[in-house]
Amino acid sequence: MLLKEIMAAIFVISSCAGYAQDGSFNIIPEPVKVLADNTGTYQIHRGTMIRTIDVSSEFSAEYFADYMEQYLGMSLSVEKPAKDRKGRKHRHSLGKETFSGITLVNLKNGGTPGGYQLEVTANGVQIEGNDEAGVFYGIQTLIQLLPTRAGVLPILPSVQITDYPRFAYRGMHLDVVRHFFPVAFIKKYLDYMALHKLNYFHWHLTDDQAWRVEMKCRPELTEKGAEREGEIFGLYPGTYQPLPYGGYYTHEDVREIVRYAAERHITVIPEIDIPGHCMAVLATYPKFSTTPDEPKRCAQTWGIFNKFNNVLAPTPEVFCFLKDVFSELCDLFPGPYIHVGGDECAKRWWQDSPETQQFMREHNLKDENALQSYFIHYVQKVVNEKGKTLIGWDEILQGGISKDCVVMNWRRPESGMKALKTKHRVIFTCLKWFYFNIKESRTEPEIGPKGPLPLEQVYDFQLVPDSLSADESSLILGAQGCLWTEYIPTTWKAEFAVFPRISALAENVWSPVEKKDWDHFAHKMLTQFERYDLWGIRYSEAFFRTQDLERKR
Numbered sequence: 001m002l003l004k005e006i007m008a009a010i011f012v013i014s015s016c017a018g019y020a021q022d023g024s025f026n027i028i029p030e031p032v033k034v035l036a037d038n039t040g041t042y043q044i045h046r047g048t049m050i051r052t053i054d055v056s057s058e059f060s061a062e063y064f065a066d067y068m069e070q071y072l073g074m075s076l077s078v079e080k081p082a083k084d085r086k087g088r089k090h091r092h093s094l095g096k097e098t099f100s101g102i103t104l105v106n107l108k109n110g111g112t113p114g115g116y117q118l119e120v121t122a123n124g125v126q127i128e129g130n131d132e133a134g135v136f137y138g139i140q141t142l143i144q145l146l147p148t149r150a151g152v153l154p155i156l157p158s159v160q161i162t163d164y165p166r167f168a169y170r171g172m173h174l175d176v177v178r179h180f181f182p183v184a185f186i187k188k189y190l191d192y193m194a195l196h197k198l199n200y201f202h203w204h205l206t207d208d209q210a211w212r213v214e215m216k217c218r219p220e221l222t223e224k225g226a227e228r229e230g231e232i233f234g235l236y237p238g239t240y241q242p243l244p245y246g247g248y249y250t251h252e253d254v255r256e257i258v259r260y261a262a263e264r265h266i267t268v269i270p271e272i273d274i275p276g277h278c279m280a281v282l283a284t285y286p287k288f289s290t291t292p293d294e295p296k297r298c299a300q301t302w303g304i305f306n307k308f309n310n311v312l313a314p315t316p317e318v319f320c321f322l323k324d325v326f327s328e329l330c331d332l333f334p335g336p337y338i339h340v341g342g343d344e345c346a347k348r349w350w351q352d353s354p355e356t357q358q359f360m361r362e363h364n365l366k367d368e369n370a371l372q373s374y375f376i377h378y379v380q381k382v383v384n385e386k387g388k389t390l391i392g393w394d395e396i397l398q399g400g401i402s403k404d405c406v407v408m409n410w411r412r413p414e415s416g417m418k419a420l421k422t423k424h425r426v427i428f429t430c431l432k433w434f435y436f437n438i439k440e441s442r443t444e445p446e447i448g449p450k451g452p453l454p455l456e457q458v459y460d461f462q463l464v465p466d467s468l469s470a471d472e473s474s475l476i477l478g479a480q481g482c483l484w485t486e487y488i489p490t491t492w493k494a495e496f497a498v499f500p501r502i503s504a505l506a507e508n509v510w511s512p513v514e515k516k517d518w519d520h521f522a523h524k525m526l527t528q529f530e531r532y533d534l535w536g537i538r539y540s541e542a543f544f545r546t547q548d549l550e551r552k553r
């Protein structure tokens, strides 16, 4: 038998729910404190009532009822707060003693955002969130106490759980440029994030291959820049096929996604990548480049930065363009952050351009790093005027940036450390640990050229290195998994790349460091894979092979 089958057989015997009979729970991410008191159990039945104390918990109640119906085939009742004749909703009194069912309370107590307490007694389940998100995360934990198959009775052990996140920023990124993903899949992605208590969705909307968000101020961007004439198949350089490829999100799509995300306590961060990675902009407006007379088109292949001109020229029209699109972006996305990209700018095009060199002299910019910094400062001002904070990939440190910018550290962790030492806030997305487009094991069905990036590596990344002072550590906002989609043309491949590593990311970024324990996590993953099966997720099985190899060693 395969290791997976043996382990699965043991698990069916020992555990039909999300917890094992030995009293251990299989909650991912591991909560701060789990106290199993063995005083009894509570069984959820068809028709069990979910009671909300005020309207702010209604979504969580409906969400749990939907989950029970969709995955376990059991319909529950949601009792909403009573309304008076004027339609105002009243708070229920707590009445914990007499009510048998599931009670959701938003304490609004100013405690750690997203924190909650979950208690199961013989009488029912009570979730008390510090805020609305806390109630929602309590529901996510409750889901993990449930069986992983329909038909198995949902008998919950009595337990008290106290929980709150270690980091405020727990993200997943998705590149929708190299390959386009429909709104329905973006929603699924957000659902997966919610199941892992992740709360920032970084949406990479523009790059060399396309511009994928409607701009009312510049409709040509999606009329011309959202399509490429063909693409390569197979690993780079691959075989070229002249198959036109396109797609973009309208304002209506964006609003729908932002709304859907907000219900799940996820903030959407849009990225418009400048001043490099701009071939789609230049295909639309060739005059924005340093070589305006040469023909331009959207990139049809991957990873070439010096061969094709993909940088913006520093001209008045370009700065006007940047003001228009970033202003519109700020109005379209309600969240506090806007991502400016700033990575991999091929500065040779600026070096080769007499007009650009002239601009640099006129503006006292000593080199191309300073020019890049000029672009970033310009966008930062636009974004700040709209009351938002700028995020950029770690190259934005080149040439200097203001303290207000957040650095997203994708290259080696040393860049993040440098940012912390110079008092910038940092989000870790380091390629070697958090790029989920890198295959999980060498023998993985092909999703890209690089690898492996095994589950344990994602789990092990030390988010707060020992060498940092308390002040420096407080600038670490959190971490994020990234999914670049050059080799991920379909939704199933996207799922395959993300799962199970999203679970390791979630525990790394949510759970207290003293609760991090790879062996325990690996044990819990067996139940987590059962949940993936229940949720209909396509995932990599490299974990089982890795475990097998380790056992033989």
Ligand code: ACM
Pocket: 343, 344, 393, 410
């Ligand atoms: C990046 O991977 N170029 C941010």
